Amino acid sequence: MNRRVFGLPLTWGKLLVHLGLAAIVIVWTVPTLGLFVSSLRDKDQLITSGWWTALTASEQTAAGRLLGRDAEATDDGRYVLRGDVLEAEGRSIVAFGLDQTDLRAHAPGDTVDLGGLAFTLNEDGTYVATSDTPIPEDYRERVFYVEAIPPTFTLANYREVLASEGIDRAFINTFTVTIPATVIPILIAAFAAYAFAWMKFPGRQLFFAIVVGLLVVPLQMSLIPLLRMYNDIGAAFGVPSKTYLGIWLAHTAFGLPLAVYLLRNYIGGLPRDIIESAQLDGASHFDVFTRLVLPLSIPALASFAIFQFLWVWNDLLVALVFLGKGEDQIVLTSKLREMLGSRGDNWEILTSSAFVSILVPLMVFFALQRYFVRGLLAGSVKGG
Amino acid sequence: MIEQVLSALLAVVAAIGASVTYFYGSNWLLDRLVADRRAPDGTYVSRQRARDAVRPWLFLAPALLVLGVYLVYPVVETLRLSFFGSNGDTFVGAANWTWAVQNEGVRTAVRNNVLWLLVVPSLSTVFGLLVATLADRVAWGNVAKSLVFMPMAISFVGASVIWKFVYDYRGAGSEQIGILNAVVVALGGEPQAWITVEPWNNFLLMVILVWIQTGFAMVILSAALRGVPEETIEAARIDGASDVAVFFRIIIPQIFSTILVVWTTITIVVLKIFDIVAAMTNGQWGTEVLANAMYNWMFRGGGHFGRGSVIALMIMIAVIPIMAYNIRRFREEEARR
Numbered sequence: 133m134n135r136r137v138f139g140l141p142l143t144w145g146k147l148l149v150h151l152g153l154a155a156i157v158i159v160w161t162v163p164t165l166g167l168f169v170s171s172l173r174d175k176d177q178l179i180t181s182g183w184w185t186a187l188t189a190s191e192q193t194a195a196g197r198l199l200g201r202d203a204e205a206t207d208d209g210r211y212v213l214r215g216d217v218l219e220a221e222g223r224s225i226v227a228f229g230l231d232q233t234d235l236r237a238h239a240p241g242d243t244v245d246l247g248g249l250a251f252t253l254n255e256d257g258t259y260v261a262t263s264d265t266p267i268p269e270d271y272r273e274r275v276f277y278v279e280a281i282p283p284t285f286t287l288a289n290y291r292e293v294l295a296s297e298g299i300d301r302a303f304i305n306t307f308t309v310t311i312p313a314t315v316i317p318i319l320i321a322a323f324a325a326y327a328f329a330w331m332k333f334p335g336r337q338l339f340f341a342i343v344v345g346l347l348v349v350p351l352q353m354s355l356i357p358l359l360r361m362y363n364d365i366g367a368a369f370g371v372p373s374k375t376y377l378g379i380w381l382a383h384t385a386f387g388l389p390l391a392v393y394l395l396r397n398y399i400g401g402l403p404r405d406i407i408e409s410a411q412l413d414g415a416s417h418f419d420v421f422t423r424l425v426l427p428l429s430i431p432a433l434a435s436f437a438i439f440q441f442l443w444v445w446n447d448l449l450v451a452l453v454f455l456g457k458g459e460d461q462i463v464l465t466s467k468l469r470e471m472l473g474s475r476g477d478n479w480e481i482l483t484s485s486a487f488v489s490i491l492v493p494l495m496v497f498f499a500l501q502r503y504f505v506r507g508l509l510a511g512s513v514k515g516g
Numbered sequence: 517m518i519e520q521v522l523s524a525l526l527a528v529v530a531a532i533g534a535s536v537t538y539f540y541g542s543n544w545l546l547d548r549l550v551a552d553r554r555a556p557d558g559t560y561v562s563r564q565r566a567r568d569a570v571r572p573w574l575f576l577a578p579a580l581l582v583l584g585v586y587l588v589y590p591v592v593e594t595l596r597l598s599f600f601g602s603n604g605d606t607f608v609g610a611a612n613w614t615w616a617v618q619n620e621g622v623r624t625a626v627r628n629n630v631l632w633l634l635v636v637p638s639l640s641t642v643f644g645l646l647v648a649t650l651a652d653r654v655a656w657g658n659v660a661k662s663l664v665f666m667p668m669a670i671s672f673v674g675a676s677v678i679w680k681f682v683y684d685y686r687g688a689g690s691e692q693i694g695i696l697n698a699v700v701v702a703l704g705g706e707p708q709a710w711i712t713v714e715p716w717n718n719f720l721l722m723v724i725l726v727w728i729q730t731g732f733a734m735v736i737l738s739a740a741l742r743g744v745p746e747e748t749i750e751a752a753r754i755d756g757a758s759d760v761a762v763f764f765r766i767i768i769p770q771i772f773s774t775i776l777v778v779w780t781t782i783t784i785v786v787l788k789i790f791d792i793v794a795a796m797t798n799g800q801w802g803t804e805v806l807a808n809a810m811y812n813w814m815f816r817g818g819g820h821f822g823r824g825s826v827i828a829l830m831i832m833i834a835v836i837p838i839m840a841y842n843i844r845r846f847r848e849e850e851a852r853r
Contacts, residue, residue, distance in 0.1 A: 145759070146653070153650040153660050156643065160664045160727065163678045166695060170681065182693050308524035312531050319535040324579035333572035337850065339580070344846045346587050348839050350788045352810055352828040354586055356821050357593035359814065360604060376527065385586030388579060417571055418543040446671030448791040449811065460520070465673040469795045472677065479681065479693070486677035490670045497669035501662070508732065509739050 171487045172285045175480035189280040191226060193235055198246070198261060200271025211263045213249065218257030218279060228253045228277035235276050247273040289484035299485050301459050302467040306445060306489075308376055309455070309463055313383035313444045314437055320384065321391030322399075322433065326421045328392065329400035330407060340396070346389040355453050358382065362454070374461065379454040386450065387440045394510055398432035399425055435507025438500050442493050464489040535578070542574045591832070598825040612822040622827065625804040628718055629834075632789060632805065635719065637782040639726045641775060644733025648741055649763070651734075661738065665731035672728070672791030679724045680796060685709040714802040721803060724792050729785065733778045740774035741767065780838050787834050806831050 170183045181190045196217035203213045218225070229237035230246060238244055240255040249261040253275065261267075293299040327333070328340050366373030402425065410420050448465040455461040457470070468485055475481050497504065550567045554560060601608045616622045647664050651657030667675060684694030688707055692698040697707040711717045744767055752766045768775075790807035797803045799812065810827035813820050 149650050149653050153647065153654060153657075156647055156650075157660045157663050160667065160730070162695070163682050163727070164666070164670070167678045167681060179693060181691055182695065182698050184695065184698075304520060308520060308527075311524060312527045315528055316531045316535070319532065319539075320578045320582065323539060323575040327572045327575035331572040331575065332568070333576075336572075337847075339576070341843050341846060342588075343583070345839050345843050346583060348784050348835050348842065349587060349591065350784075350807075350828070350831045350835055352788065352790075352807055353594050353832050354590035355810075356597060356604075356814060356824050356828065357590035358586065360821070376524070380527070380531070381582070382586060385582045388583055389587070392579060416543070416547070416567075417575075418539075421575075442669060446674070448671070448673050448794065449807075452811070453814070465671050465791070468673045468677060469791075472673075472680065472795050473798075479684070482677055483681065486674050490674040493669040493671070494666070497666065498662075501665075505735055508735055 167483050168487060170479060171289055171483035172287070173289075173480075174284050174286055175289060177281065177284070178480050178483075179477075186285075187283050189282050191278050191280055193276065193278050195232075195274050195276045196259075198249075198251075198259075198271070198273045198275065200267045200269050203267035203271070209264075211265065211267050213261040213267060214259070216256075216258045217253070217275070217277060220281075222282045222284075223257065223279050225253055225255050225257055226278040226280050228275055230273075230275060232276050235278050246275065247271065249273075251275070253277065289480040290488070293481055293485045293488065297471075297481060297485065298459050298462075299464070299467065299488055302462055302464045303488060305461060306463045306465075309379055309383070309451065310441060310444045312376075312380045313387075314440045316380060317384040317387045317391050317440060318433055318437060321388055321395055321436070322426065322429065323421070324392050325395035325399050326417075326425055328396045330420075330425075331417060343389050343392050347393060349389075351386050351450070354382075354386075355449075359453055372456075374454060374456040376455075376461075379450060382450055382454050383440075383444050383447070387436075387443065390439065391436050394436050394507065395429065395432055397510060399429055402428055431503065431506065432510070434500070434503045435510065438496060438504045439507055441496060442504075445493055538578065539574075542577075543571070546570055546574060594825045594828055594832075597821050598829055600822050602820040602822060604821045608822060612826040615823060616826045616830070621799075621804055621809060622806075624802055625799075625806045625809045625827075626830070628803060628805050629787065629789075631718055632722055632725075632786045633783060635722050636725050636729065636786045637779050639722075640729035640733045640782050641737075641778050643726065643730040644735075644778065645737050645775070647730065647734045648738035651738070652741065661734060664734055667728045668731040670728065672724075673795045675724050675728055676792050676795035679720075679727070680711070683710040683720060711797055711803075712801045717797070717801055718803055721792055721796055724796075725786065725789065729782050733782065736774060736778050737771065740771040744770050780841075784835060784838060787831050 166183045169186050170178055173183065173186055177186075177190055180192070194217070196215075198213055198215070200213070202215065203211055206212050225240045227236040227239060229235045230244065231237070238253075240253055243250050243252045245251070246261060249263045249267065249271075251259065251261040253259045257279075259275075328336060328343075362373040362378055365371070406424065407420055410424055411417075415423070446465065448469060451463045451466050455463065455466070457466065462470075464485075468482075468489055471478075471482055471485060546567055550563050550570065552560065552562050552564070597604050598612055599607060599609060647661065651660045654660070670678070681693075682695050683697075684692075685697055685707055686692050686694075692701055692707055696710060701707055710720055748766055748770070749762055752762050757765065788807055789805055790811060793799060793803055793805050793808045794811065799805070799808045806827050810824050810831070813824040813827060
């Protein structure tokens with residue numbers, strides 16, 4: 133099997149594997165790459181050329197005007213009109229023409245007749261138009277040209293969304309929702325998981341079977357009753373019905389079945405000996421749990437924490453139902469969805485906002501991928 | 517803003533404090549109230565058994581309370597509300613159910629949900645299996661897996677922005693900035709406003725979820741593939757089986773239960789799909805799905821809780837077989853312990 137392909141130590145089959153995998157990886161990464169590159173581009177370029185051209189100079193058509201009153205006389209008795217059509221630094225002339233329909237008639241440096249003047253447009257945008265007779269005051273001619281714009285990258289879009297689109301506030305709001313909604317369920321679930329794993333009580337099987345059942349209950353089932361309940365509580369006590377406390381508890385509940393399930397499997401898998409020998413030494417279940425089981429369960433707690441963090445950070449539905457849409461409560465996902473509707477064509481705003489919203493999950497994901505994978509495996513291979 | 521950050525931090529501290537106080541406090545109280553003691557005749561009375569009977573419930577109480585209020589009660593309440601009118605006060609019998617059967621929007625949503633169920637779990641599983649298999653054969657496999665896995669971290673809304681940009685449409689003649697239309701134009705086709713083209717727009721929305729879920733399928737299946745005993749593969753090779761035959765006849769049967777798990781897990785995600793449709797089209801152009809219809813009925817015209825409840829129950833009914841299967845499997849596993 134040591135045949136070589138293109139002189140490389142490859143078999144055709146192996147080459148196919150490389151190419152196939154590369155194709156999939158490209159399809160899977162290009163959309164995100166496009167978003168990221170676009171968010172860094174100048175907003176005018178972003179809407180006139182594809183992001184994949186971002187590294188090449190883009191071309192743009194424009195027009196300049198020559199005015200007779202700017203003319204001057206020179207020593208050798210000729211009359212000259214000088215100027216520069218390009219305003220921005222770094223741009224250059226690709227071609228020019230005297231007629232809008234034929235922009236690429238002449239190359240930079242060519243001398244052509246423009247309304248009786250000998251006109252030359254240089255690559256750097258400067259021009260000279262000369263004449264042997266005085267140039268009349270009311271002389272005005274237009275010249276059309278194609279300019280090359282060098283690739284430019286800018287953080288202006290980010291500055292804009294953070295400063296004036298309210299993304300900074302939404303970012304803080306998302307954190308406000310996410311951190312407590314990740315921490316609260318962990319403690320509650322850990323105690324319950326220990327009880328399910330190591331304590332004896334009537335109905336243990338039944339209650340855990342219910343937890344397994346609740347794992348798949350769609351949260352849509354909870355929305356209407358909870359919305360009514362929150363509204364009633366709000367009306368009864370004269371408090372707002374959309375509060376951070378409300379969404380923390382909702383997220384706690386929705387994450388709890390998975391947390392109890394994952395942790396119970398993990399804690400139940402700890403060696404029986406250590407737990408029983410600690411109990412023989414007179415430790416109560418409470419001591420065993422806090423001194424022994426909790427420290428040993430850190431990896432499982434971390435796995436669940438990552439799950440819950442990503443789930444809460446990325447959630448849209450729960451936030452739409454339980455939080456207001458004012459700037460003091462709107463979260464990133466909700467804000468993005470709103471922008472997709474109202475600013476659908478402002479891609480410089482959408483791309484940079486979206487990237488702000490996915491930045492934190494991506495960082496968490498790449499830093500803690502190992503725990504995340506472990507949690508996924510524990511959550512679905514063993515159970516369902 | 518600083519105030520809000522502080523109040524969030526305070527909430528974290530308060531939440532942890534309250535939990536710790538509850539668990540420590542209740543256990544301390546239990547140990548004090550039901551302490552061992554000396555009987556009047558001087559014998560030592562252990563009340564260990566009494567404490568052991570109570571303590572599990574102290575551990576479980578917060579979890580059971582939250583699950584009861586936020587998940588169990590709402591299931592019953594939603595069932596009740598499905599027989600009531602828009603504000604949940606007047607009994608209307610089966611009116612909401614007959615409405616759901618006849619309503620055009622709900623029908624479209626059901627049709628689309630079925631399409632999603634057919635397409636997304638199967639494509640995600642197939643791509644996941646493909647990547648898992650290929651990545652094990654090349655040196656850069658781990659990088660490839662990491663990149664395919666990455667969309668799992670991106671929110672459905674973020675993914676919608678990413679793909680809406682892929683599908684972006686500019687009028688024919690002007691430069692396309694969406695990569696899909698750019699490819700179409702480069703191949704000599706006409707650019708399209710993709711997300712408005714029925715019924716294909718549904719599939720373009722499904723692509724987004726496949727893009728996200730493939731990483732999940734890949735991770736789980738990749739672990740399962742590593743669990744396939746090398747000897748079974750070797751034995752088949754010695755008998756002259758081709759790579760393809762080994763894959764389909766030896767490997768697939770051995771990881772079939774894992775494939776089922778992946779399939780059902782993605783199925784549940786698909787049944788509840790909301791964010792992608794809400795962000796991309798909000799159900800326009802024939803892309804409605806049940807969860808989005810339900811959300812809209814919760815708030816449309818002040819909200820119709822009866823109709824919303826019926827749609828939620830339709831999703832629930834679809835989940836019940838999976839739920840029953842999970843519970844049965846759990847009981848079997850317990851019996852074996």
